[in-house]
Amino acid sequence: MVNKLSILGSTGSIGTQTLDVARKLNLQITALSAHSNIELLEQQIREFKPSVAAVFDEVKADALKLNIKDTDTKVYSGMDGLLYCATLDDCDLVVNSVVGMVGLKPTLASINAKKNIAFANKETLVAGGKLVMDAAKRNGVTLFPVDSEHSAIFQCMQACPPDKALKKIILTASGGPFFGKTVDELKDVTVAQALNHPNWSMGAKITIDSASMMNKGLEIIEAAWLFDMSPDDIDVVVHRESIIHSMIEFTDNSVLAQLGLPDMRIPIQYAITYPNRFESPVESLDFSKISSMTFFKPDYETFKCLNACKKAFKRGGVIPAVANGANEVANKLFRDGKISFLDIGEIVSMAVDNFEFKESKTLDDVLLADKSAREYVYNLVK
Numbered sequence: 001m002v003n004k005l006s007i008l009g010s011t012g013s014i015g016t017q018t019l020d021v022a023r024k025l026n027l028q029i030t031a032l033s034a035h036s037n038i039e040l041l042e043q044q045i046r047e048f049k050p051s052v053a054a055v056f057d058e059v060k061a062d063a064l065k066l067n068i069k070d071t072d073t074k075v076y077s078g079m080d081g082l083l084y085c086a087t088l089d090d091c092d093l094v095v096n097s098v099v100g101m102v103g104l105k106p107t108l109a110s111i112n113a114k115k116n117i118a119f120a121n122k123e124t125l126v127a128g129g130k131l132v133m134d135a136a137k138r139n140g141v142t143l144f145p146v147d148s149e150h151s152a153i154f155q156c157m158q159a160c161p162p163d164k165a166l167k168k169i170i171l172t173a174s175g176g177p178f179f180g181k182t183v184d185e186l187k188d189v190t191v192a193q194a195l196n197h198p199n200w201s202m203g204a205k206i207t208i209d210s211a212s213m214m215n216k217g218l219e220i221i222e223a224a225w226l227f228d229m230s231p232d233d234i235d236v237v238v239h240r241e242s243i244i245h246s247m248i249e250f251t252d253n254s255v256l257a258q259l260g261l262p263d264m265r266i267p268i269q270y271a272i273t274y275p276n277r278f279e280s281p282v283e284s285l286d287f288s289k290i291s292s293m294t295f296f297k298p299d300y301e302t303f304k305c306l307n308a309c310k311k312a313f314k315r316g317g318v319i320p321a322v323a324n325g326a327n328e329v330a331n332k333l334f335r336d337g338k339i340s341f342l343d344i345g346e347i348v349s350m351a352v353d354n355f356e357f358k359e360s361k362t363l364d365d366v367l368l369a370d371k372s373a374r375e376y377v378y379n380l381v382k
């Protein structure tokens with residue numbers, strides 16, 4: 001059983017919920033890391049007493065060093081600090097819960113150090129899926145999915161025979177705050193409206209991705225890599241209540257689903273304790289309180305990111321990295337009030353359509369594609 005965790009992105013939504021789970025299970029935390037929120041990181045260090053902490057922002061790292069000089073925790077900074085936490089000898093499992101492409105190098109480093117990963121950082125798998133999965137296979141490393149849909153599939157898979165019995169994955173999507181809205185109604189939506197997710201409380205970037213349905217597009221690619229499936233065999237169904245977290249269908253058309261209240265601490269805990277299960281802080285599902293469960297087809301015309309991601313995966317090579325890079329910038333520009341909500345889908349679709357195909361054989365191939373996609377979006381918006 002896993003006992004010592006190194007957490008990349010411990011101050012975020014997944015990071016703090018991972019610490020909730022660790023508290024409950026009495027796990028030891030040997031490394032914590034953040035981008036710049038040193039106030040929360042200091043509280044976490046004082047509570048969990050890790051041997052190492054990393055802060056990406058160098059100035060903030062220096063400030064933290066001073067603030068915690070009475071403790072035994074050593075502070076590192078920049079990408080080197082993150083990589084140090086990703087490969088720490090003194091840990092049984094790395095929890096990768098940083099947001100964005102910045103997680104790619106640490107993911108590869110953890111895998112090369114033969115560390116299993118509780119994996120939330122989907123952007124990494126979208127941009128560098130082949131590199132990551134090949135490295136994991138070579139090193140005998142497992143990525144335990146934290147994303148609720150992928151955890152659900154993984155949980156259902158425990159009942160899947162090893163032959164070709166799996167026919168289809170059915171990803172559920174809440175539909176976000178703008179389900180049922182027309183293009184006209186979405187023209188002037190505000191950041192605050194987009195951040196108002198009906199079911200889940202998450203970090204800002206993924207909440208906007210949920211509103212644009214880019215999140216589901218990223219998840220199609222994430223599932224394709226994690227479960228070695230073609231996107232043609234991955235369906236999306238809008239399920240407003242977020243009680244069914246995803247399903248798998250076998251060749252005999254029998255369907256298995258995983259259900260629970262929408263609380264990330266269940267998938268986080270399962271990624272840490274697999275194959276065991278323990279009590280969790282999440283309430284039990286009271287079926288008498290769920291009056292109905294509803295299902296709808298996604299609106300592919302209005303929410304363009306879904307098809308853009310499918311197309312990106314089909315085009316292959318570096319194109320998924322391009323889609324992800326373009327979205328990371330578009331998402332931020334929308335949050336900063338620089339572009340409209342509908343621009344996100346337009347920008348991601350244009351990037352996917354216009355970029356020239358290139359193989360994605362090395363880390364540099366992926367990093368270059370990501371950089372070019374970001375520049376492309378900045379130039380478009382200028």
Ligand code: NDP
Pocket residue numbers: 008009010011012013014015033034035036037038055056082097098099100102120121122123146147148200201202203204205206264
């Ligand atoms: P948050 O924005 O809440 O947290 C991100 C975390 O990553 C913070 O700790 C942040 O530090 C840290 N971070 C960001 N950039 C860097 C960097 N360069 N170096 C080191 N640390 C960095 O995001 P979420 O927790 O919501 O999401 C994390 C990942 O999990 C994303 O990939 C998301 O798609 C995925 N996910 C999230 C779910 C959720 O419920 N939140 C559900 C399923 C998947 P700081 O606080 O200092 O900025």
Ligand code: MG
Pocket residue numbers: 147148149219
């Ligand atoms: Mg998800």
